[in-house]
Amino acid sequence: MQVVILDGSTDQPAIVQHIALAGQALGAEIAHYALADIALAPCLGDFECWTKTPGRCRTRDAAPDITQAIHDADLVVFLTPLVFGGYAFALKKLVDRLIPLTDSFFHEQAGTTRHQRRYARYPAMLFIGLADQPDAETRSLFAELAGGNAINLQTPWFRSLLLTPQDAMAQPQIESAIRAGLTATEATPLPKLDRRALARACAPDPATANCPVPRTAAILIGSARPKGTSTSESLARALAANLERAGIASKLVYAISFVKDGRMADKALAELAGADLLIVAAPLYVDALPALVGRALEQLGAHLAEKVSPLRQVVGLLNCGFPEADHNRSALRILRAFAHANGLVWAGGLAMGAGEIIHGQPLHRARFVARAQIRALRLAAADLAAGRGISQEASRAMARPLLPAWLFRLVAPLKWWWMARRHGVAWRELHARPLAAAAAGNPDEAA
Known part of the structure; x- marks a missing residue:
């Protein structure tokens, strides 16, 4: 054993x-x-x-x-x-x-x-x-x-x-x-999804109504993909455009800046702490926020404990690869816990499923499938500019499926086949088991 x-x-x-x-x-x-x-x-x-x-x-x-x-x-x-x-x-x-x-x-x-x-x-x-x-x-x-x-x-x-x-x-x-x-005795039963959990995670704190209207927003892009290629950035840019029209100046900050300590991380940290509103736009990595986003939040929390900052509110803007937006609930709760641990107000969350359908393209180019999400970001910007938290209407619109789950599961293999073909990988190889081959002492199969 x-x-x-x-x-x-x-x-x-x-x-x-x-x-x-x-x-x-x-x-x-x-x-x-x-x-x-x-x-x-x-x-x-x-x-x-x-x-x-x-x-x-x-x-x-x-x-x-x-x-x-x-x-x-x-x-x-x-x-x-x-x-x-x-x-x-x-x-x-x-x-x-x-x-x-x-x-x-x-x-x-x-x-x-x-x-x-x-x-x-x-x-x-x-x-x-x-x-x-x-x-x-x-x-x-x-x-x-x-x-x-x-x-x-x-x-x-x-x-x-x-x-x-x-x-x-x-x-x-x-x-x-x-x-x-x-x-293998006395196992904890695998949890069943509570369809009400996402709405609870997205709901803003009542104290949002007492916060001053934000004039500046820092949007933390949590994807490690190159700039301009992630769904998180696509959603962030669409929200930023709506915020700008509503009078809230927005700046994008990239979590990849926190990959190591130094001048780049210090600059990114100052930009996050210098805004009235923090928006975390990130993909879901194994049920939670990507590690680099967690790193950024840890450093921001330490900064806020030592220095005066205008930062007052936190918003989550998350997307996951599964078609159901519900998978984002734990990551949203982590963001809310970050806000409360640092004396900030949780101004609400927006969560979307099937983020890879957008795949980094400008959101308006995907308006055929993302009409509800485009509307959600417009509503959310209006909510924030009016000094209130993200509304249930905006959160529900953001969570509306881009595709029915059954259809998503049916067509998703085509994406993997297309990507594999570009890499010269055959369809049958997508299900390879290299770790089992290595464990069995078959180095050729494991390679």
């Missing part, structure tokens, strides 16, 4: 030791990855791990080897201090890089669209979050995020634990969970 510990913490040796000892007591070998000490690039969001090198990330760092270890493991433990209810940057960078474990093709699961399995076998997964004084919202958000990851990472067994670092009951809880994970 093998237990892999994906350690996103920096100072929790006791928790790591509890996990290792619990696994060793059951005869398991332990592989511990201290992710804060491992150089990992952020996900580029280009889907080449599905269409150019199916089943493998093309970025040559430690992530492919860690992904192989995850594939081979019996139990994977995700350990992280909670940051705004989600994962710390060190762990989220790796989680974003795990999509080669899944197949690019879609199917319906429990009433919503999900990716198909790439492999016949997946490990059990235990998610452990650490927080000093977690409230009910934090507990609910972490459980929701862990459940979403459990579904999308295809695990047959999962459980989530939320502990305080000094929790006297941590050791027995961890031992019990490790034992259950290695024996």
Whole structure:
């Protein structure tokens, strides 16, 4: 038996030791990855791990080897201090890089669209979050995020634990969970989608009505794709144009600026902190915000704690690759948690599904399928310019499907086929299982 510990913490040796000892007591070998000490690039969001090198990330760092270890493991433990209810940057960078474990093709699961399995076998997964004084919202958000990851990472067994670092009951809880994970007993049921959850996540704080009307907005583009090529930027530019017409000056800031510390990151941070309104326009990466967006928000939070800033409100403008906008709910809740943790007002959220249909083109060119979203951005700009939060009408219009889910699942394979053909990859190769081949000692098939 093998237990892999994906350690996103920096100072929790006791928790790591509890996990290792619990696994060793059951005869398991332990592989511990201290992710804060491992150089990992952020996900580029280009889907080449599905269409150019199916089943493998093309970025040559430690992530492919860690992904192989995850594939081979019996139990994977995700350990992280909670940051705004989600994962710390060190762990989220790796989680974003795990999509080669899944197949690019879609199917319906429990009433919503999900990716198909790439492999016949997946490990059990235990998610452990650490927080000093977690409230009910934090507990609910972490459980929701862990459940979403459990579904999308295809695990047959999962459980989530939320502990305080000094929790006297941590050791027995961890031992019990490790034992259950290695024996596949007492699993937490996979969560069912609550169709009301997105509306709750999008709803603005009542305090929005007491905020001054914003005059400036900074829009954080969360995609790592080149400038001018992402759906997030397309949506951001359409919203910015509406805000400008309503008298709110807008500036685009790119999360890729935060890939490393330095002058570029400092300039981007100053632009985010110098606006009245922060709008986060980002794609969904494995159920949550991309790692670089989390990094930007962490640094912005630290900046706000030290310096006076005009920033008062936060808005989310998210899109995901699934046809249902509901998948964005956890990421929106993380943005709301960021706002509240920093004394800011959550002014509401806008969430869209099937973002790849837009694929970075100006939104007006996609008006045949995106009429509702064009209207939603116009309504949202009017709401913000009038000093109120995002209306339910705008949020509902943004979430309207670009295509019916059944039709999306039917035509989506054509996109993967087209992209693969450009890379010289045959259709049958899209379902390759290189990690299984490597585990079986077939290096030619794994290449």
